[in-house]
Amino acid sequence: MSQRILIVGAGFAGMWSALAAARALDLAGRADGSIEIALVAPEPFLHVRPRFYEPVSAEMKAPLMPLFDAVGVRYVQGRVEAIRTGTSEVDVLADDGTRSTMAYDRLVLAAGSQLHRPQIAGLREHAFSVDQLDDAAILAAHMQSLASLPDSPARNTVVVAGGGFTGIETAAEMPARLRAILGEAAAVRVVVVEQAAALGPDLGPGPRPVIEQALAALGVSWRLGAAVTAVDADGVGTAAGERIASRTVIWTAGPRASPLTQQIPGARCRDGRLHVDRYLRVPGAERVFATGDAAYAATDDLGNHALMSCQHAMALGRNAGNNAAADLLGLPGLAYRQPKYVTCLDLGPWGAVYTEGWDRQVKMAGAEAKALKRMINTQWIYPPPADRAQALAAADPAKPVVA
Ligand SMILES: Cc1cc2nc3c(=O)[nH]c(=O)nc-3n(C[C@H](O)[C@H](O)[C@H](O)COP(=O)(O)OP(=O)(O)OC[C@H]3O[C@@H](n4cnc5c(N)ncnc54)[C@H](O)[C@@H]3O)c2cc1C
Numbered sequence: 001m002s003q004r005i006l007i008v009g010a011g012f013a014g015m016w017s018a019l020a021a022a023r024a025l026d027l028a029g030r031a032d033g034s035i036e037i038a039l040v041a042p043e044p045f046l047h048v049r050p051r052f053y054e055p056v057s058a059e060m061k062a063p064l065m066p067l068f069d070a071v072g073v074r075y076v077q078g079r080v081e082a083i084r085t086g087t088s089e090v091d092v093l094a095d096d097g098t099r100s101t102m103a104y105d106r107l108v109l110a111a112g113s114q115l116h117r118p119q120i121a122g123l124r125e126h127a128f129s130v131d132q133l134d135d136a137a138i139l140a141a142h143m144q145s146l147a148s149l150p151d152s153p154a155r156n157t158v159v160v161a162g163g164g165f166t167g168i169e170t171a172a173e174m175p176a177r178l179r180a181i182l183g184e185a186a187a188v189r190v191v192v193v194e195q196a197a198a199l200g201p202d203l204g205p206g207p208r209p210v211i212e213q214a215l216a217a218l219g220v221s222w223r224l225g226a227a228v229t230a231v232d233a234d235g236v237g238t239a240a241g242e243r244i245a246s247r248t249v250i251w252t253a254g255p256r257a258s259p260l261t262q263q264i265p266g267a268r269c270r271d272g273r274l275h276v277d278r279y280l281r282v283p284g285a286e287r288v289f290a291t292g293d294a295a296y297a298a299t300d301d302l303g304n305h306a307l308m309s310c311q312h313a314m315a316l317g318r319n320a321g322n323n324a325a326a327d328l329l330g331l332p333g334l335a336y337r338q339p340k341y342v343t344c345l346d347l348g349p350w351g352a353v354y355t356e357g358w359d360r361q362v363k364m365a366g367a368e369a370k371a372l373k374r375m376i377n378t379q380w381i382y383p384p385p386a387d388r389a390q391a392l393a394a395a396d397p398a399k400p401v402v403a
Pocket residue numbers: 008009010011012013014040041042043047048049050051052053078079080081110111112113130131132166258260291292293294307308309310311312313344345
């Protein structure tokens with residue numbers, strides 16, 4: 001009877017897990033069908049989440065079926081609803097309503113993360129987001145509909161709630177997106193509302209002057225120390241007592257790991273990520289690996305940990321798939337290490353800022369950094385060609401994402 005490596009999720013981590021598992025079987029001379037690699041996800045497409053603050057386009061999802069066919073990964077349409085680590089099984093609900101149970105010999109949980117929407121009055125009903133492709137499409141349609149409304153401060157204003165990485169990138173895009181819809185003469189206004197005392201609180205002081213300079217040049221303003229307390233169809237209230245009239249409030253604060261992480265026994269962070277060992281196994285959950293945004297993994301011996309980022313999800317994916325296959329074959333795995341950390345933050349028409357190191361020292365800013373960001377967002381994070389040899393070579397877990 002054949003054995004099965006089951007991967008949950010077709011994001012950056014899931015796709016690279018599948019390719020790396022296929023590579024490991026190939027290298028071991030076991031690509032003979034005796035071990036199946038199955039991947040369950042709602043769609044056989046890579047959703048390119050880092051681009052979701054842009055106007056929605058067809059390029060925001062990349063097809064995976066030709067790639068999976070080329071390397072021998074079986075795609076299973078559906079959502080995993082339940083994971084039973086005791087019996088090594090998952091329950092899958094397909095779009096046509098069919099329910100099935102799949103057994104696994106090794107499980108790789110790569111179900112990613114979702115935006116957390118806290119209990120703030122009106123937030124769930126009225127705030128938009130750029131978290132998933134559907135959210136980006138709903139926001140784009142709403143923004144387009146603003147053109148049919150009479151001119152007003154609320155129509156012309158976008159409030160971005162949360163001044164972290166995603167909030168800054170989103171805010172930097174909004175003046176141009178609003179003008180494209182409302183006309184160059186419209187009195188557009190974009191306000192970032194951040195509860196911390198500084199923009200980009202998690203980004204540290206390194207890139208902050210560049211971010212502030214760029215946002216100011218784009219006409220974006222910000223409120224600090226001002227948590228959003230209520231949202232309605234016509235604006236937001238803040239903890240500072242301010243009311244900002246806006247038809248478009250975009251919530252960007254705080255991703256949480258997939259709720260499936262709660263079905264795996266093990267230690268978790270407050271954001272839901274499962275603690276994993278150096279091989280990305282979940283201690284206490286036999287045969288289970290977690291990866292990408294679902295995993296909390298040490299990147300080095302200095303106390304740094306992977307972030308919910310593409311950069312980490314790609315490397316974590318390659319390691320998890322490789323190690324799940326190696327574990328099943330009784331071969332040694334490869335310890336996950338990703339000591340080099342960079343950020344490239346899009347700052348809209350102003351440019352971008354590129355930093356290196358965990359203290360985020362600015363190495364590039366403006367147009368030069370923007371060219372790099374474009375390369376990352378339109379090429380580097382996309383799937384490899386649907387060619388078996390090229391795809392397996394690209395899935396080498398020893399190959400750094402950032403050299
Ligand atoms: C607007 C925005 C901008 C960003 N910018 C950057 C950036 O500039 N740089 C950067 O490094 N990172 C950025 N990120 C973060 C990055 O997109 C994530 O860290 C990355 O997508 C994580 O990859 P993942 O594979 O772990 O999860 P995801 O990409 O979330 O993929 C999860 C997969 O699991 C599937 N899935 C979920 N639930 C189930 C289920 N129950 N059953 C089966 N399948 C399931 C999903 O459909 C999807 O296929 C950004 C994110 C956003 C939203």
